[in-house]
Amino acid sequence: MHQPSPRLTVTVGPVAHGGHCVARHEGRVIFVRHALPGETVEIVLTEQGGDAKFWRADVTNVLVASPDRVEHFWPEADALRAGARNVAPVGGAEFGHIARHAQLELKTAVVREQLVRLGGLGDEEVTALFARGVEDVDAHGTPEQRAGLRWRTRVGFAVTSAGRLGMHAHRSNTIVPIKDMPLAVPAINELALWELDFTGIERVEVAAPANGSGVLVLLAPQGQASEKAAGAAIKRVARALAALDTPPSVGRWNPENHAVDVITGRGWVRESTDDHEFRVSGDGFWQIHRNAPKVLTDAALGFLLAGGYVDDGAEVADLYAGAGLFTAALADAVGPDGSVLSVEGSPNASRDARKNLHAASQVTIAQGRVEAVLGVKSHGPRARRSAAAPRPSFDAVVLDPPRAGAGKDVVRAIIAGNPQAVAYVACDPAAFARDVKYFSNAGWHIAGLRGFDLYPHTHHVETVALLVPNGLKG
Known part of the structure; x- marks a missing residue:
């Protein structure tokens, strides 16, 4: 239940990362969920405090609506209906009041803003890289799927x-x-x-x-x-x-x-994918959108294959490999004369990968922290190579870290392996942008970038980038 906090009227500013828009009231920044840029809305504060840097709020009534506002498809997640009953809306569909085309535009804006603000890229560079913006992956589905529904597996x-x-x-x-x-x-x-x-x-x-x-x-x-x-x-x-x-x-x-x-x-x-079947144990990780395995594999491998970074006989790595989705595709690409190092920290997921890839002799499954497997003994600014674990080298890497991103130590360890390309699969624009900055500081740049709306009606977005050392165009 909402606490009986004051209901304020605000004019909503731009979208921000995290599923909200930015508004201001008497100089205070308020992160407002269930709003759209340009709207005038009534809000109820959900988190506040006199010494807080910012407050949080939900929309309870719309006074001036955006033309991109639509009726929410899910009553329990509709902030307006919930506000009328003085209850909280369910989470997980915070963009359900936004027309689908506008969702793509807002997510594109968030990716752009994070790459500029945290990644250090220029506006023109991001515009050239991300001309297509976030792409709809449901355009050819059933009517419900085209509406962004029935996708979570x-x-x-x-x-x-x-x-x-x-x-x-x-x-x-x-x-x-x-x-x-x-x-x-x-x-x-x-x-x-x-x-x-x-x-x-x-x-x-x-x-x-x-x-x-x-x-x-x-x-x-x-x-x-x-x-x-x-x-x-x-x-x-x-x-x-x-x-x-x-x-x-x-x-x-x-x-x-x-x-x-x-x-x-x-x-x-x-x-399953077009070419492989995978056992995934219990609560093990698998992409949740029904189209995500194919979309992401096609994008990541597409970058590496088109650039000639992966071919028959190549030595590659799949980091944060889970049950082996990208590992299987890489094994096909490098053939029996190549090698794939598949690294996963979860013991259950690593066991799944061993079962899924037991017939691929070119694959080595390593269970453990990516930093340790790649030869980084400690963490933080003093991270160094372990003498007991020689650092491997690769022609190319697929990097699919958790939501928090890879981090400076992992980026450093990857670059030390002298790959010619990294296909980075990211589920959080802010973490991705921070990692891009680490690569940039080490003399790398983004040579290709795509974004996919694999989480319709939420603020989440998936990006796939090709990162290469400066001097290579990708």
């Missing part, structure tokens, strides 16, 4: 105190009960999980591969529950799921150590 849910399925409000412990998840692929909604009693369960994770190979439901019992109570809750929900016309696999899940105890079916899902 993985969804995490919370559970209300009454045992009903829900999702969190933004930056809040408040859980909003839901009766639909319009962004999820049909196989997830067909489970109708909102009709079940999840009393005793704290979190529910659902994975439904786009290839239709079977759904996996992971249940995390409440942490304070006794083993007897937790077991009873798991069994009750598993029985309800087993009664469905197409029952999913069910596992008991420990979010802290990522352990999955199979209750029914199997504790992993089968993902």
Whole structure:
């Protein structure tokens, strides 16, 4: 529930990274969600404080609307309907009030701004690199898909105190009960999980591969529950799921150590691309948009192949490799005479990669921190090479770090391997821009850049860049 904080009227300024726009009130910066640039809106403060550098707010009423404002497709996530009831909207669809073309324009503006402000690039350079802007990947789907719906193959849910399925409000412990998840692929909604009693369960994770190979439901019992109570809750929900016309696999899940105890079916899902199949365990990482594996592989490998950086016999690396999506494509590209070092920190994901790539003799799977595998012994400004681990060298690298980015140590270690190109796959524009600055300081530049709207109706955006040493055009 919103606290009864003052409702203010503000004129909204430009979009900013993070899913909000910037407004000002009596000199105070306010990050406003569910707004559009140029609008005049009434807002309710969700985070405030006299000594805070900025405040946060949700829109509750629109006085002067942008022509790009549309009716939100999801009532539970609609800030205007939620504000009228003095409740918080569910998170995860903060751009749902914005026309699809305008979402692309705003995301393009955010990527540009981050590259200029944090990456140190000039406006003209960014304009030339990013002329296409953020691209729509759903243009040829079904009508619902073209509208930016039914794309999520993985969804995490919370559970209300009454045992009903829900999702969190933004930056809040408040859980909003839901009766639909319009962004999820049909196989997830067909489970109708909102009709079940999840009393005793704290979190529910659902994975439904786009290839239709079977759904996996992971249940995390409440942490304070006794083993007897937790077991009873798991069994009750598993029985309800087993009664469905197409029952999913069910596992008991420990979010802290990522352990999955199979209750029914199997504790992993089968993902696929045009050329490969992948086992992905439990809560293991896989791109969540149904088109993302192909879109990102085509973009990253496309840059490397077109530039001649990867060919038969090349020595390459896939860093933060997960279950091996890019590793498999690289193995095909370099052939049996080449080599691929596939590095992943998660033990579960690394085991998946070994299973997925066991037949590719040119692939070496290394489980551990990227810094350690590449020969960096310590972290921070004094990072240095480990004498016990000679630093490998590569012709090219695919770099797909987590949301926080690669960081200075990893960038330094990559450059020390003397690659001629890095295909950087980024899910956060700010982290990406900071890493671009690290590469730039070491004498590298962006030679190619694409952006993809793989998270419609949210502020998130995926970018793929080709980075090369200065002197090479890409």
